[in-house]
Every structure is written in C-alpha cells, then in structure tokens.
Amino acid sequence: MGENAGTDLVGAGFTRFSEEHAQGWLLPRIVEVALARAGQVVVADPGTRLTGAGLLRRAALVRAAVLEHHRADGRDPQEVPVGVLRGHDAGAVAAVVGVIASGHPVVVLDPTTPAPRLRHYVEAAGADLVVTDAERRVTAGRVARAVVDPDSHVGADPSDSSDSSDPSDPGCDPRTAAAALLTRTAAPDDVAVIVYTSGSTGRPKGVACDHRSILHDTWVNAEATGAYPAGSVVAHLLPMAFSAGTTPTLAGLLAGSRLELFDPRRRPVTELPGFLGEVDADVLLASPAILRGVVTALGAQGHLPGLKTVTMAGETVHGAELAAVRRVVGPDCVLRNRYGSTETWLMTEHAIGGQDEAPEGATPVGRAVPGARLQVQREDGSLADTGTGRVVLTSRWLGARYWRDPGKTAEVFTDNPDGSRTFRTSDVGTLGPDGCLRLLGRSDHSVKVRGLLVEPGEIDALLFAQPDVREALVVGRVNPRTGRTGLVAYVVPEGSRPQASAVRAVVRAHLPAHMVPEHVVFLEALPRTERGKLDRSRLPEPPRSSAPFEAPRSSWEQIVHEQFCAVLELPDLSVHDDFFELGGDSLAAEALVSRIEALGAGGVSTAGGTSLVANAPTVASFAAAVRARNRSARPTLVPLRTEGGGRPLFVVAGAGGAALALRTFARRLAPGFPVLGLQANGLENRALPDWSVRRMARRNVATVREQQPQGPYRLAGHSLGGLIALEMAQQLRRAGEDVDLLAVLDSFPPNPALMPVVRHPGLRAKAKEALSLALTGIKAHAGLGHYVRFFRQGNVVQRRYTTDVYPGRTLVVVAADDVDASARARWAPHLSGSFDVVPVPGEHMSILREPRVEALAALVSREIAGAGADRSPVVPGELTDR
Known part of the structure; x- marks a missing residue:
C-alpha cells in the first residue's frame, strides 16, 4: 500500500465489525475505532485507564522508538520482528499496536517465563529489539541486544487531553498520533504477530499470523458468534504471549469492546468477583482452571451477576464443571466451550444457554465457525465429514505459517486450487453427523497441561543436557478421576541419583511453570522393545507416597479424605499420606480449610485453620484434630x-x-x-x-x-x-x-x-x-x-x-x-x-x-x-x- 493508504477510513464514528472488514487492513481499523472512542476508555488495568486517544498516543511513542532503532539498518521490517516484554497491562496493548504500526512483526514475551527461554524465542525470531517497561528492563536486557522503554516518556496521566503536533509527544493531538500510525500501513498478507509454541524436537515453533487472518478471527470471535461485540466490557485474563490471549487483545480493539485486564498470576483469584463488579464486565474470558478457582472462592452461595458470556478453551471441560459455573453465573449467561490453535485461531464453538442441559462427561468443542470446514483424516489418509480421526480444518482465512521454516509449514498446510488452505492438526476427534466435534486426545505425544500445549520432547532435550542424567523421557499421565493431565519425568541417572527436587528445579529455571513435571521417577534404564525402540507401555506408574495405604475408617475420615483428594486433584490417597509430600502448599491448605469450613460439620469452622494442616498434615491426623476441637x-x-x-x-x-x-x-x-x-x-x-x-x-x-x-x-x-x-x-x-x-x-x-x-x-x-x-x-x-x-x-x-x-x-x-x-x-x-x-x-x-x-x-x-x-x-x- 501507499504511504498514506487507509487514512480515508478514519472518521468520526465506526461501523460495526463485519466479515467484509476481514478483507481490509488491521491498523486503519484499530485507528478508526480508537478515534471514534477518543474520550472513552478502550483498555484498562488496575493502574492505568487508556482512552482511545491515550492508546493512539502510547502506540505512536512505541512506533517512533522502534523506527528510530531500525532507522539506519536498511532491512525490510517484515524480516525483523520486535519483542514486547511487559506485564498483563494497558501499556502492553499499546506496545503491540505500536510495533505492528511500525511494519515489524511483534513477538509478545511472557514475563513469567525464565530469561534463557525468552532469549531462545528472541534469537529464533531474529529480533534484536525488545520493548519493555521499568519493571522488566533488566530481564529484557538479558534476552535482547537492545531495549526501549517508551513509558519513560509518558507523564503521570498518559491519557491526558493536551494537544501537540509532535507524534512523539505523549500529549499530541490524537489525530496526529493516528496519522503517524498509518504512515506505513502493512498489506493484509503481511505478518502481524509471531506466537511461539512448544516444539517436539526441543526447539520452539514460531507461528507467523498475517493481518487478514486476525481480522477474520475478530469477526468470528466477536460478531459471528456474538461473544463480545461492540460496546461489550471484556474481562481479559489470558496471557498475551499465547494465542488465546492475543486474540481478544486485538479483537477488542478492532470490534470496539472495552478491555479490562486482570492478571490471575499476580492477583489472587478471590479478587476476581469483586473486580468483575467494579468494572461492570459482561464478558469473561478465562481458562477452565481459573473458573474452577472462582467457583471454589465464591462458596456455595456466591454468584457472578451481570455476565452475558463466559468463554473457556484450552483443556477438557466436564459436564459437572459446567454445571458449577452455570450456578454462579445464572441462566442469562451463555457458556462457550471453544477449540482452536495458534495456526488456525478459533476453529469451533459449543455454546450452552441457560435452558440447555450440561452434557455428561467431556463437553463437545462444537461446530466449525463460519468460513471453516471440519473433517477427520482416517488411518488410510482419506478425509471424511464424519467419523473418528485426525482433525483437519479448511478455510480461505488460514494465513499462518511457521516462521522461517517452509519445510515444517508444508508438512501440515496444504494450498488448495480454490484458494483455500487446509491444516492438519495433531488432535484426534470424533465428528458427528450434525458437525459437532468431540476431542479424544493427541495424535502424537504432545499433551495439554492446564490448557497449554506441551511437547514433552522439549523437556526431554533439557534433561538430557544435564551432566547427571543419562536418559530422560517425559510423558503425560491422565488422572482417571479428574480427567486432567500432568507430566511425569522418567530419569536414568548418570552415576549417583540426584534429588527429584533438583530435577524439577532445572526445568523450572529454563521452562514455563506448566512444563515442570509433577512427578519424577528414577529408573535403571528406560524400557525398550526388541528393536531398541522406547516401549512407553512398560513405563511404571509414578508412586505417590511411601506411607502404607489405608482407606478411611470412619464416615468423618471419609469426608475429610474427599476434601484432601479434591484440593490435591488426586483420585485417591491413603489416610496416612502427607499433604505436603503430595504437592500441597499454603494456597492449597487455604483451599482445604475453606472446603472443610463450608461443610459446617463437627465444629469445623472453629478448628484452627492452616496451622492445623501444618501440625496434622494427613487425613487421619487432621480428622482427629478437628473432631477433638484442639484449639490452641x-x-x-x-x-x-x-x-x-x-x-x-x-x-x-x-x-x-x-x-x-x-x-x-x-x-x-x-x-x-x-x-x-x-x-x-x-x-x-x-x-x-x-x-x-x-x-x-x-x-x-x-x-x-x-x-x-x-x-x-x-x-x-x-x-x-x-x-x-x-x-x-x-x-x-x-x-x-x-x-x-x-x-x-x-x-x-x-x-x-x-x-x-x-x-x-x-x-x-x-x-x-x-x-x-x-x-x-x-x-x-x-x-x-x-x-x-x-x-x-x-x-x-x-x-x-x-x-x-x-x-x-x-x-x-x-x-x-x-x-x-x-x-x-x-x-x-x-x-x-x-x-x-x-x-x-x-x-x-x-x-x-x-x-x-x-x-x-x-x-x-x-x-x-x-x-x-x-x-x-x-x-x-x-x-x-x-
């Protein structure tokens, strides 16, 4: 496009987002909506509330800083991504917009990920610049050669309405900032965002997503499904470094909803109900794990009024969990179980209204979104519209590719003669005659842990590199009672056996928390077949405790036993198993105390709380202490x-x-x-x-x-x-x-x-x-x-x-x-x-x-x-x- 292409789209108002917008341009639409809402809050966190004008100014500052850094290198901006390392805040949203406006693809980095891992992402992307803030400047300096902090130019009120003609001035007129952002508008098939996912070979995969696919995904997410159209107030809890968090961030700006950011990794989930009321949220975007925490925190009588939509995705949701969420949100709220991937964005949705019954067992992920076709690939390689097999999606809106890896792209993407593209997922599912999809698992060895995709081979590669490890194999194990997946590391030591805690500490220092194994099992050798291949079927189940097993011996012990199992997410345990040895911590102890108090039996509410858990950490000892009412x-x-x-x-x-x-x-x-x-x-x-x-x-x-x-x-x-x-x-x-x-x-x-x-x-x-x-x-x-x-x-x-x-x-x-x-x-x-x-x-x-x-x-x-x-x-x- 030309130097000033797209500026004719800027007007005093904006039209409701439609499918036609998906054939247009990303930045002009964001600018159009922001100008129309110049005096209204468009994105906020607990410390900052950015109006449309404030967003444009902050984004213009970021754009100017990025262009100044690359002013003399002469490279095509599309070949030089720029990282953003910030918290879950309004400044991060402005930074993403500013980087996209510069013409450079943006790589959002998760601040909870260890620095060595972040440096791997930056190097794999070919980035040399990271946009950050004061809190994370030291970490940013460890992962990239250059760092800029545009916030250092922002005054006490980044949304103030004073005007200036200099787009690098935080007080500039919003139209001046808008013009600066639109000076170099990207083409629809240019890369806007690169999202890194776990890789099966120990190397993360960068999924490059173009402007057109983001625009279409916005229409599908916000308008075609009716989840968060213009005027919605969206409580956004999902990390922006993952595709599930990137989608609502950009969609909110494009569709005209207001983003209210809440970081569950830095604020207790108990604050979420109050937050939703304070910001008048009518849409909640959260993972099933967060929703489970909210339900627990609210207690038997709690509720979340005012919500019209709750979306969840990333892991299996069972009917009982949906029923619990329904109880707290009421009959007027639509529950949306969704399925997607970084390569495809949103693929399916299963919407459940207040009059619909919760399904038994695992909830379906639903039917294909508008503009997409679902099929399954059978064992003989043929595609079918019904049946069981590898899930395949076809759409003319698939614009993703693996960054700098055409070979891997060709393995899973196919360009069709009619202009559409087909993507073969690694998920196995059953597609019914009505087009409704139920997921069964993965076709390879990758697993989803807490809603995030994990390739265990990446953890294997890290453990193999340790001098005291001869062999290592990490697998996912499904808990038969909860249906949730955890990681088990099987380790063959080199010489003396290391501590299990040391193995976990190595992984935690280099990889995100969801990739740390829950169990470490030491073996003399990994089981193999006669041909020398790994025999996963012979891997032993991880032991949970060295204490002798004994079932509950009384009705009261049975009640306490059920609460221990629920909090620790274990199908069963001995009444002599130690709460802390099984992975319990102070937060889990608080949850246990809350559950025991909610029972109202045997004077539990006067029993002594988490100090009692510390002194009586087994089912047997805790039950006896509570029943005896041993108050200190x-x-x-x-x-x-x-x-x-x-x-x-x-x-x-x-x-x-x-x-x-x-x-x-x-x-x-x-x-x-x-x-x-x-x-x-x-x-x-x-x-x-x-x-x-x-x-x-x-x-x-x-x-x-x-x-x-x-x-x-x-x-x-x-x-x-x-x-x-x-x-x-x-x-x-x-x-x-x-x-x-x-x-x-x-x-x-x-x-x-x-x-x-x-x-x-x-x-x-x-x-x-x-x-x-x-x-x-x-x-x-x-x-x-x-x-x-x-x-x-x-x-x-x-x-x-x-x-x-x-x-x-x-x-x-x-x-x-x-x-x-x-x-x-x-x-x-x-x-x-x-x-x-x-x-x-x-x-x-x-x-x-x-x-x-x-x-x-x-x-x-x-x-x-x-x-x-x-x-x-x-x-x-x-x-x-x-």
Whole structure:
C-alpha cells in the first residue's frame, strides 16, 4: 500500500465489525475505532485507564522508538520482528499496536517465563529489539541486544487531553498520533504477530499470523458468534504471549469492546468477583482452571451477576464443571466451550444457554465457525465429514505459517486450487453427523497441561543436557478421576541419583511453570522393545507416597479424605499420606480449610485453620484434630519447624497471609533451631483483628516470651510482617531484652509516603471496600475472601505506621524483580545499627517459593550463623542498577 493508504477510513464514528472488514487492513481499523472512542476508555488495568486517544498516543511513542532503532539498518521490517516484554497491562496493548504500526512483526514475551527461554524465542525470531517497561528492563536486557522503554516518556496521566503536533509527544493531538500510525500501513498478507509454541524436537515453533487472518478471527470471535461485540466490557485474563490471549487483545480493539485486564498470576483469584463488579464486565474470558478457582472462592452461595458470556478453551471441560459455573453465573449467561490453535485461531464453538442441559462427561468443542470446514483424516489418509480421526480444518482465512521454516509449514498446510488452505492438526476427534466435534486426545505425544500445549520432547532435550542424567523421557499421565493431565519425568541417572527436587528445579529455571513435571521417577534404564525402540507401555506408574495405604475408617475420615483428594486433584490417597509430600502448599491448605469450613460439620469452622494442616498434615491426623476441637491457646502461633535445640527464629507472616506460607522457607533454613510462625489474630480463630502495627507486635511479643522467656531474640518478617517484626524488636529492646537479629524480608520501610495507595474506580467501590474492611474478622466471607479481607486490612494498618530509628543489627532482603523493589530498599534512614540491604532474585511472593526460596534461606542462614556481621552495607540505590 501507499504511504498514506487507509487514512480515508478514519472518521468520526465506526461501523460495526463485519466479515467484509476481514478483507481490509488491521491498523486503519484499530485507528478508526480508537478515534471514534477518543474520550472513552478502550483498555484498562488496575493502574492505568487508556482512552482511545491515550492508546493512539502510547502506540505512536512505541512506533517512533522502534523506527528510530531500525532507522539506519536498511532491512525490510517484515524480516525483523520486535519483542514486547511487559506485564498483563494497558501499556502492553499499546506496545503491540505500536510495533505492528511500525511494519515489524511483534513477538509478545511472557514475563513469567525464565530469561534463557525468552532469549531462545528472541534469537529464533531474529529480533534484536525488545520493548519493555521499568519493571522488566533488566530481564529484557538479558534476552535482547537492545531495549526501549517508551513509558519513560509518558507523564503521570498518559491519557491526558493536551494537544501537540509532535507524534512523539505523549500529549499530541490524537489525530496526529493516528496519522503517524498509518504512515506505513502493512498489506493484509503481511505478518502481524509471531506466537511461539512448544516444539517436539526441543526447539520452539514460531507461528507467523498475517493481518487478514486476525481480522477474520475478530469477526468470528466477536460478531459471528456474538461473544463480545461492540460496546461489550471484556474481562481479559489470558496471557498475551499465547494465542488465546492475543486474540481478544486485538479483537477488542478492532470490534470496539472495552478491555479490562486482570492478571490471575499476580492477583489472587478471590479478587476476581469483586473486580468483575467494579468494572461492570459482561464478558469473561478465562481458562477452565481459573473458573474452577472462582467457583471454589465464591462458596456455595456466591454468584457472578451481570455476565452475558463466559468463554473457556484450552483443556477438557466436564459436564459437572459446567454445571458449577452455570450456578454462579445464572441462566442469562451463555457458556462457550471453544477449540482452536495458534495456526488456525478459533476453529469451533459449543455454546450452552441457560435452558440447555450440561452434557455428561467431556463437553463437545462444537461446530466449525463460519468460513471453516471440519473433517477427520482416517488411518488410510482419506478425509471424511464424519467419523473418528485426525482433525483437519479448511478455510480461505488460514494465513499462518511457521516462521522461517517452509519445510515444517508444508508438512501440515496444504494450498488448495480454490484458494483455500487446509491444516492438519495433531488432535484426534470424533465428528458427528450434525458437525459437532468431540476431542479424544493427541495424535502424537504432545499433551495439554492446564490448557497449554506441551511437547514433552522439549523437556526431554533439557534433561538430557544435564551432566547427571543419562536418559530422560517425559510423558503425560491422565488422572482417571479428574480427567486432567500432568507430566511425569522418567530419569536414568548418570552415576549417583540426584534429588527429584533438583530435577524439577532445572526445568523450572529454563521452562514455563506448566512444563515442570509433577512427578519424577528414577529408573535403571528406560524400557525398550526388541528393536531398541522406547516401549512407553512398560513405563511404571509414578508412586505417590511411601506411607502404607489405608482407606478411611470412619464416615468423618471419609469426608475429610474427599476434601484432601479434591484440593490435591488426586483420585485417591491413603489416610496416612502427607499433604505436603503430595504437592500441597499454603494456597492449597487455604483451599482445604475453606472446603472443610463450608461443610459446617463437627465444629469445623472453629478448628484452627492452616496451622492445623501444618501440625496434622494427613487425613487421619487432621480428622482427629478437628473432631477433638484442639484449639490452641495461641492461635497466632504456627510451628513451622520443631527440630533443633537452638534459640528459635520467629517469622511473622504478611498481611492476610497464613504463617503456613512460610513453611518452605523454614524448611530450607540451615538446621539446628526451631522456626515458629506468627500470623494475624482473627485470621484463623474467631476474634477481632488488631488495628495497628503496635498492637500486632504487642500480641506477638507476649507469644514469643511464652516460648522463649529471655533474649537474645531472632526475629524476621515478610511484607507487613517485616514492620511488625521491627516493632517487636523495638518493644523487646525497650523492655531490656537483646535482639541479635532482625531480618526484614521484602517490606516497605516505616514511611507511609513510600507505600502504594489503593485507588478505587469510583465512590461506590470505595464505600464497599470500607464496609468490607470494617467487617474484617466479624462477618464470614465466602471461600478464600476471608484472607483477602485481612490482606486489605493489613495494608491499611501498615500505611499508618512510623517508628523511631532502629539501632540493632538488621538484614534487609529485597525481591529484586518486583515492581516495588526500589521503594522496599530505602531502609537506610530508619536504621542506625549495623545493617545490610541485599537483593535476591524473584518477586514479592516468589522469593518464598521454589526455586527462589533457596537464595533467601541461604542468606538468612548465613546471617544467623554470624557470617554477615562484617559486610559493608549495600547502598539501596544500587539495587536497580546492579
């Protein structure tokens, strides 16, 4: 197209998206809709609300930065992709638009993926530039040769309406920004997006998608199916680095819906119901796993009013799960079970209205979307319109190809004489006479885990590269009770056998979380056939526990047993199996407590919460403890490690956090001393909470002195717990006691100016929040929302706390990858004794979990042993520049 092609499409309004738009151009349509909605919010996250004008300005900044970087290289932009590494936020959406407007294909990088993996994507794509933000600038610098952060040019209000004629000015007139974005509009068959998927040979596959296919997919997703047409408010929870998240991101901008972004990987799912109400969402896009979490969090009486559509895709959805979702959304909401792939976008949909019965067993994925034809490939290679076989899709809108790999493209894509294309999937399904498709599994060895496609060969390749591994084979195993798939790694060691946790840690350091095996089985050799080929049929089932098996022995044990199985997603377990050995963590323990409380049997609601799980981690012991109503005189005290004869370390949990969340950290500390956790009063006992840090500390000091009458004391605390530990140290010193260690673990200093302020979208939301806080510890809250209330109450309390300069020895640990790292490092003005401020890899919560917790535990262990006494303090300002 010419230099200014497409600008005639820009007008004061925009027409409803139609199939004809799929034959047009991507950028002009986005600009057209954004200009028509210049003063309306088009995309928002909890911290930013971008109007159409704001989106155009931010996108123009990104485009200018990308073109400036490539100004002198003389290469065709279509051959040089550009990465985007940001969070699930409005700035990421603007960055994607800006890169596409530059003529370069965009590669969206997932910020939760390890840096080595991201670098692999960037190198495979041939990109040398990544657009990022301040929080992820260090990681971006590790994966690409050049990094730009257009946000550094954005003022406090990126959506303000001041006008300028310079498109690189964030306050420029939106039409000026629009003209800049349309200066070099791409052709419909140009590549707009490259999405990387797992590869069976250990090398990820880049799927290159053109503008025309994205436009048609928008029409299918938003209008042809009626899922989220113009004017809809879409709650968007799906990561943009995957095709399931790319689709609604671009479709919302093209169709004229409003995108409200919620990141379930950084916010608890218990906050989602409140979020949906605050933003008035009528469409929810989520994975089945997230929906299961929402249903659990809402409890038996909870509901999600106002939703007109809920879409789900990526993994098998069973009829019982649909019935549970139907209960919380009501009869007026349409449930849409969908099936698609990165190569094809949306392929089928099965819509279920309020009067339709939920199917038994696995839910069908439905009929082909408009413009597509479904067939199955039989064993003899012929295609059929009904029957069972490999699923094949034909459409004239298939514009994808594998980036820089024409050979692999030719293996699965066929160009037909009538101008259509055919794609052979790796899925096996049954196609009925009515055109409805039911999926049966994969034709190769790839599996879907938590809705994401995994090629186990990629994990095999990583494990084979380890010096202590001779052979490795990863397979998917379906849980017969839940129907869900998990990964099992079969490993033949080279020499002495490594720890299973070490094998998992290697995978976690290089691959996304959903690719980490749930089980590791060590073998002397992999089973093989007479011809030397791997014999997968002889692979043993993974053992779950070393404890002897015993079934529930009473009706009460049977009830508790069912809740353990449900939370751990296991078909069965012995009443002597350890909850934590089976993969339970603090979040799972909270879910278990919620389920037990919801039963209302045997006084369960007064039973002692997650501390009881820590002390009685088997079905037998937990059932006995609950039935006996063994309530502790100090419900705020949770023993995390009782072994050792030395002076204990007291660790205070953060706002809304059960002390059990510190269990992994406690277990990773050097041996020789007990570790005792402290949590908020009222969190897991019937009592009013303390409404100041000083009162919280005073209660904890009384508990500490019961356990250890005289000093010196060792104190630590995470998040708000760090401030409480600081106040405990102050009170103990004023009482004449010695405190030889205060360890502050990623806490804001006692300076309210440094702490983030909660912003509410309106007065009604603010009033509801105030009422909810007032009821903390008084009125029960459905599901896990009880913990969320204490979290918000703790945030209010910490913003009111100040104290004198602390003169004792202090270790300040800062999560270096967290957005608030710089603020949490500014402890120097509040400490007059010996202190160190030390960064560790990870974010605020991840430093308490594997594999990040190892560094934190090693640091605190050295401090307790006295190794840190002579170190020079780390200058806080160096934290972000290291």
